[in-house]
Amino acid sequence: MAELLITKTKQKFTSFVSEIKEYFKIALRNLKMRSLRSWLTILGIVIGVFLIVSLLSLSEGIKTTITKQLKSLGGEMIFVMPGDISNPLSMFIGGTKLEKEDIEAIQKTSGVDKVVTLSYQSVVARYKEEGKTIFLGGFPLETGMEILKNYQGWSLAEGRWPAIGRKEVVVGQQVAKTIFAKKVQVGTDINLKGQKFKIVGILNSLGSKTDDSFIYMDMSLYQGLTGEKRGTAQQVLVRVEEGASTNNVAEKIKENLSRTRKRKAGTDTADFSVITSERMGDIAGNILAIIQLAIVAFASIAIIVGGIGITNTMFTSVRERTREIGIMKAIGAKNYTVLSIFLIEAGIIGFVGGIGGTLLGAILAKLVELYGQIHPLFYFSASVTPGLVFFGLFFSFFVGCISGFFPARKAAKMKPVEALRRYE
Amino acid sequence: MTEPVIQLRDVWKTYQMDKVELVALKGINLDINRGAFVAIMGPSGSGKSTLLNMIGCLDVPTKGKVFLDNKDISLLSEDELSRLRGKTIGFIFQEFNLLSHLTAIENVMLPMIFQGSPLQEREGKAKELLISVGLEKRIFHFPTELSGGERQRVAVARAFANDPEIVIADEPTGNLDSLTGKKIMEILTNFHKKEGKTIVVVTHDPNIAGYSKEIINIKDGEIIHNHKQTAEILWQNY
Numbered sequence: 219m220a221e222l223l224i225t226k227t228k229q230k231f232t233s234f235v236s237e238i239k240e241y242f243k244i245a246l247r248n249l250k251m252r253s254l255r256s257w258l259t260i261l262g263i264v265i266g267v268f269l270i271v272s273l274l275s276l277s278e279g280i281k282t283t284i285t286k287q288l289k290s291l292g293g294e295m296i297f298v299m300p301g302d303i304s305n306p307l308s309m310f311i312g313g314t315k316l317e318k319e320d321i322e323a324i325q326k327t328s329g330v331d332k333v334v335t336l337s338y339q340s341v342v343a344r345y346k347e348e349g350k351t352i353f354l355g356g357f358p359l360e361t362g363m364e365i366l367k368n369y370q371g372w373s374l375a376e377g378r379w380p381a382i383g384r385k386e387v388v389v390g391q392q393v394a395k396t397i398f399a400k401k402v403q404v405g406t407d408i409n410l411k412g413q414k415f416k417i418v419g420i421l422n423s424l425g426s427k428t429d430d431s432f433i434y435m436d437m438s439l440y441q442g443l444t445g446e447k448r449g450t451a452q453q454v455l456v457r458v459e460e461g462a463s464t465n466n467v468a469e470k471i472k473e474n475l476s477r478t479r480k481r482k483a484g485t486d487t488a489d490f491s492v493i494t495s496e497r498m499g500d501i502a503g504n505i506l507a508i509i510q511l512a513i514v515a516f517a518s519i520a521i522i523v524g525g526i527g528i529t530n531t532m533f534t535s536v537r538e539r540t541r542e543i544g545i546m547k548a549i550g551a552k553n554y555t556v557l558s559i560f561l562i563e564a565g566i567i568g569f570v571g572g573i574g575g576t577l578l579g580a581i582l583a584k585l586v587e588l589y590g591q592i593h594p595l596f597y598f599s600a601s602v603t604p605g606l607v608f609f610g611l612f613f614s615f616f617v618g619c620i621s622g623f624f625p626a627r628k629a630a631k632m633k634p635v636e637a638l639r640r641y642e
Numbered sequence: 643m644t645e646p647v648i649q650l651r652d653v654w655k656t657y658q659m660d661k662v663e664l665v666a667l668k669g670i671n672l673d674i675n676r677g678a679f680v681a682i683m684g685p686s687g688s689g690k691s692t693l694l695n696m697i698g699c700l701d702v703p704t705k706g707k708v709f710l711d712n713k714d715i716s717l718l719s720e721d722e723l724s725r726l727r728g729k730t731i732g733f734i735f736q737e738f739n740l741l742s743h744l745t746a747i748e749n750v751m752l753p754m755i756f757q758g759s760p761l762q763e764r765e766g767k768a769k770e771l772l773i774s775v776g777l778e779k780r781i782f783h784f785p786t787e788l789s790g791g792e793r794q795r796v797a798v799a800r801a802f803a804n805d806p807e808i809v810i811a812d813e814p815t816g817n818l819d820s821l822t823g824k825k826i827m828e829i830l831t832n833f834h835k836k837e838g839k840t841i842v843v844v845t846h847d848p849n850i851a852g853y854s855k856e857i858i859n860i861k862d863g864e865i866i867h868n869h870k871q872t873a874e875i876l877w878q879n880y
Contacts, residue, residue: 233758233760234758236758236760236761237755237758240755244743244744247743247744248743250743251742251743541739542741545735545739545741546741546752546756547724548698548700548727548733549728549732549733549752549753549756549800550724550725550727550728550729550753550756550757550804551724551728551756552720552721552724552725552756553720553721553724554721555756633701634700634701635695635700635701638700638735638739
């Protein structure tokens, strides 16, 4: 008895599958019959899916790049920089520096293990008769090297680290490979602000194009060359003692700093920022999340418009094919048969649109990535994940079916006589 | 032998047109017996198309009952009726009503698809039918590539696809010249004679009616005369 039931169910299933296959064929033929209109409708979906896939894969790529960079900073770092980070304008004003007292105050804060001061400015560099404006960065070799190596992931691709007290520099990947017409070689000289320096090492990529476009030297050398006041810095990198809470230490640094700043400048405003690397990641993550939300919202509007296009096309199609529906019903088509055929048509429109949009979106994202590699600004990567591709295809198919539902139901509900009588 | 396939019992059909009520059928009682060849005749506006829709179970009466294979169709769901209609009744229309984007064989297979018969069975049967109506060279042609007579022959093949008990033809020769029309009628009578199919033809052409064994005249929604005897004489001559 049970066996009979199973074979019967099996038979039903195979006949169901073959039926759907036939409906699929019929639907495909119908679409081909109205090929221009079908393609135009598909185009509507292509644009929507294209927007979603390209923009999401790019923003996702930026997110991964940023997260990777932040991860390389290590979890227990605190950045202190002049200017209020919550006020983007102050970041561009520049000029403000952390004074000697400020740095001492940071150093004295309990929980602070090591402090690395950083300064930078653009200088004119001449390498083998070629002059370029380039970023010069200074950090204390003696105290800072270890932290940069261990927690910032600095490493050498070639050569050695500069020796203290000698006029030696290391250069980033961009400086070495792309900035000068001639490839920079270890052991050659470079002229900075009229003084000769020896290039002793080339760094491995530090993760961002900007950081890779620097020439780095010892802080005292830097301040001697640029005339920056000794003991000051533009940024301070703080390594927290093991076991100390990064956030607590950051709070304490803030307190101490505002005390010294107040004494000196007599202002109440916080003209410096203390950020933990964790918080930096949060800020970047939040901004990107908002951007992604906006992308999804706008692209969704495009897809909804595309979906309305499908509904419109299908309604027209139902109207045109009223007679055909009547014939099919007269010769034995059930309501769900007609419903299936029309739904499959709408689904195909959506799905084909999805394929086109996903493909174009992925291509655009990869092109932008390629452009970013050729014209260095930022290490751009487009992450066209399988999930995103699946989403693009499935979602567009789904939109097609939803958009086609009402026209299909209208077709299915037609009475055969009325459908046949129409246009007679 | 005389067991009815379709029975109409006191069938009324009224159409509501704005404020006027149009009575198309006025209490029709009719049995279509198994193996019969019936012609329904009447002037236009007499209600013959409405009657045909009733016999073909394409429409439901306002009052009265229609039995298809002894089943009251008003008790069937729409899908059940579709299935039963597809299995029991084949249709031939004046305008051929083929699906233009399907080839001849696909058009013939369509009713079988709706009944869920397997592919090989469908293909074999459809080919066989197309050959029997003399279209062996047109099997994979689209309707637009066929002449009117050929299209109607495809439609005839389609009507017989599911081995129906009854085939209903609505002015099957109305859009054809007399010679082609005659051929179509010959094919129909052939199916009737060889396979004993029940055939109902609606026509206003007495020549076509002459093929049938039984003539039903309808006027103003009522059956007015039964020309059975005359028809039988005609049939014997054929």
